[in-house]
Amino acid sequence: MLALLGLSALSFASAVPSVVQDCTKYSGPEFVCMHRYASLMPPVFQRVVVDSISNSDTFPSTQIPSDPAFQDVANATFLIWDEERAAEVLGPNVTYDFLFTVSAAGHEAPVYAPNTNELYFSQLSTGYLSQYVVNLSNDPPTLSSKMANPPIYAPAGARYRDGLIYFAATGGNSSLGNATYRPGIYTLDPKTGNSATVLNNYYGYYFNTVDDLDIDSHGRIWFTDLQFSRNIFTNTEAPQLEAATYRYDPATGHVGIVEDSAVAPNGITFSPDGHTLYLTDTGAGVPDIDPTISSPNVPVLRYNATDKRSLYAYDVTADGMHIQNKRALYSAIDFAPDGLKAAQNGYLVTATGHGVDVLDTSGTPLLRIQTNFTAVNIAFAGAKADELWIVGHGGVARVKWNLQGFLPS
Numbered sequence: 001m002l003a004l005l006g007l008s009a010l011s012f013a014s015a016v017p018s019v020v021q022d023c024t025k026y027s028g029p030e031f032v033c034m035h036r037y038a039s040l041m042p043p044v045f046q047r048v049v050v051d052s053i054s055n056s057d058t059f060p061s062t063q064i065p066s067d068p069a070f071q072d073v074a075n076a077t078f079l080i081w082d083e084e085r086a087a088e089v090l091g092p093n094v095t096y097d098f099l100f101t102v103s104a105a106g107h108e109a110p111v112y113a114p115n116t117n118e119l120y121f122s123q124l125s126t127g128y129l130s131q132y133v134v135n136l137s138n139d140p141p142t143l144s145s146k147m148a149n150p151p152i153y154a155p156a157g158a159r160y161r162d163g164l165i166y167f168a169a170t171g172g173n174s175s176l177g178n179a180t181y182r183p184g185i186y187t188l189d190p191k192t193g194n195s196a197t198v199l200n201n202y203y204g205y206y207f208n209t210v211d212d213l214d215i216d217s218h219g220r221i222w223f224t225d226l227q228f229s230r231n232i233f234t235n236t237e238a239p240q241l242e243a244a245t246y247r248y249d250p251a252t253g254h255v256g257i258v259e260d261s262a263v264a265p266n267g268i269t270f271s272p273d274g275h276t277l278y279l280t281d282t283g284a285g286v287p288d289i290d291p292t293i294s295s296p297n298v299p300v301l302r303y304n305a306t307d308k309r310s311l312y313a314y315d316v317t318a319d320g321m322h323i324q325n326k327r328a329l330y331s332a333i334d335f336a337p338d339g340l341k342a343a344q345n346g347y348l349v350t351a352t353g354h355g356v357d358v359l360d361t362s363g364t365p366l367l368r369i370q371t372n373f374t375a376v377n378i379a380f381a382g383a384k385a386d387e388l389w390i391v392g393h394g395g396v397a398r399v400k401w402n403l404q405g406f407l408p409s
């Protein structure tokens with residue numbers, strides 16, 4: 001009887017096909033094709049949740065003892081869910097290069113400046129006032145740092161429009177290098193290095209952590225304001241406002257709230273036609289005061305796998321002023337969706353833990369680029385916007401592929 005039971009368990013296990021299948025268009029250990037989104041695993045499997053902001057669990061950390069082929073997933077750069085459509089994104093000659101080692105701090109706000117052929121990105125650390133700049137005219141690209149005049153403190157999101165970089169800056173400090181910084185929106189002219197403040201308050205309140213922005217066809221700037229910069233010590237001020245998403249009109253100076261249901265509104269991007277707004281909620285990265293740390297009131301960031309970690313879509317109202325019909329599109333495979341960009345064809349690219357996901361407009365993943373560092377934010381770059389740059393904790397990587405970003409004017 002016992003033997004029979006053992007036999008039937010075994011035959012059930014062997015009846016479950018491997019979650020890994022042969023790719024038809026790609027070969028080599030960097031490509032792994034997945035069977036039916038890995039939705040059916042053998043009965044014995046486990047993904048151990050690691051509630052750590054710097055090293056959360058990853059999909060390849062799932063243990064599936066009776067499916068040895070699953071081990072290939074850990075070594076792959078490209079994890080392919082839908083080979084037909086992934087091949088259109090990757091093209092025949094896709095490359096992934098880990099280009100620069102950077103500090104373990106968060107690196108953010110990647111943005112391509114076509115007028116200087118540079119990629120700017122930031123480092124979120126206390127008192128750090130420079131930005132990193134990659135010169136794409138050099139092969140291989142070279143990395144340096146530049147300080148804006150006056151400096152811009154800890155930007156986490158950026159867009160390029162009409163010769164200027166618009167930064168969403170998270171930093172706040174009353175006396176940093178003799179100057180005062182507040183979270184807000186700033187511009188930088190990459191040709192001159194000169195900056196300007198666009199927005200720095202809401203009726204006198206400091207913003208908490210202006211994190212990311214996008215610009216609509218009317219030139220209005222939609223931005224997210226969550227609450228993490230106090231917790232990573234780039235802002236000396238405690239939050240004064242609820243976490244929310246706003247619309248700022250440079251023509252009038254008016255700032256209006258558009259959404260306050262996200263726990264931690266973070267990445268923000270419009271669809272190419274401007275009719276849909278996408279937002280990520282990194283609520284699972286919990287800002288907290290840790291009572292167990294002996295010195296009182298020490299703010300920390302934690303990761304809580306059961307909290308909000310999804311990407312949402314909204315319809316933009318006909319008057320272009322508000323958003324409605326919030327719907328969850330995608331829950332992150334790892335960690336939470338952070339930086340978010342739309343490709344020219346409408347596909348979404350979002351940084352989630354140790355990788356970057358490419359989703360169709362319904363939120364179905366086509367492929368995942370796996371990184372050996374926590375990917376925080378992404379930007380399309382290059383004259384044809386056909387490179388994807390990935391920045392995060394400890395690394396900067398570049399993908400050359402067939403997917404094009406939005407080419408700003």
Ligand SMILES: *[C@@H]1O[C@H](CO)[C@@H](O)[C@H](O)[C@H]1NC(C)=O
Nearest residue numbers: 029070071072073074075076
């Ligand atoms: C993964 O790559 C490492 C380093 O190249 C290698 O030692 C290991 O055998 C590989 N694992 C698998 C399952 O291929």
Ligand SMILES: *[C@@H]1O[C@H](CO)[C@@H](O)[C@H](O)[C@H]1NC(C)=O
Nearest residue numbers: 090091092093094400401402
């Ligand atoms: C891919 O590389 C091959 C060989 O270098 C080249 O002939 C082909 O044009 C490339 N295809 C694309 C789409 O770049």
Ligand SMILES: *[C@@H]1O[C@H](CO)[C@@H](O)[C@H](O)[C@H]1NC(C)=O
Nearest residue numbers: 116117118135136137138142
């Ligand atoms: C990029 O590097 C090239 C070659 O070193 C140099 O001529 C160019 O001025 C650099 N670009 C910027 C914006 O500094």
Ligand SMILES: *[C@@H]1O[C@H](CO)[C@@H](O)[C@H](O)[C@H]1NC(C)=O
Nearest residue numbers: 126127173174175176177236
């Ligand atoms: C402002 O930043 C400086 C430099 O990092 C730091 O020494 C100082 O403590 C900050 N101010 C406050 C009030 O925390």
Ligand SMILES: *[C@@H]1O[C@H](CO)[C@@H](O)[C@H](O)[C@H]1NC(C)=O
Nearest residue numbers: 127129151175176177178179
């Ligand atoms: C701050 O101001 C003092 C006095 O004017 C000056 O000595 C010091 O160099 C300034 N520090 C910075 C970082 O500008």
Ligand SMILES: *[C@@H]1O[C@H](CO)[C@@H](O)[C@H](O)[C@H]1NC(C)=O
Nearest residue numbers: 286302303304305306307308
């Ligand atoms: C994690 O998040 C869930 C959902 O918000 C909450 O119920 C739970 O208390 C959180 N756990 C910790 C340890 O903060």
Ligand SMILES: *[C@@H]1O[C@H](CO)[C@@H](O)[C@H](O)[C@H]1NC(C)=O
Nearest residue numbers: 097098101371372373394395
């Ligand atoms: C990631 O891989 C690159 C080489 O591909 C290596 O230089 C870098 O140290 C690795 N980073 C981590 C955090 O393992």
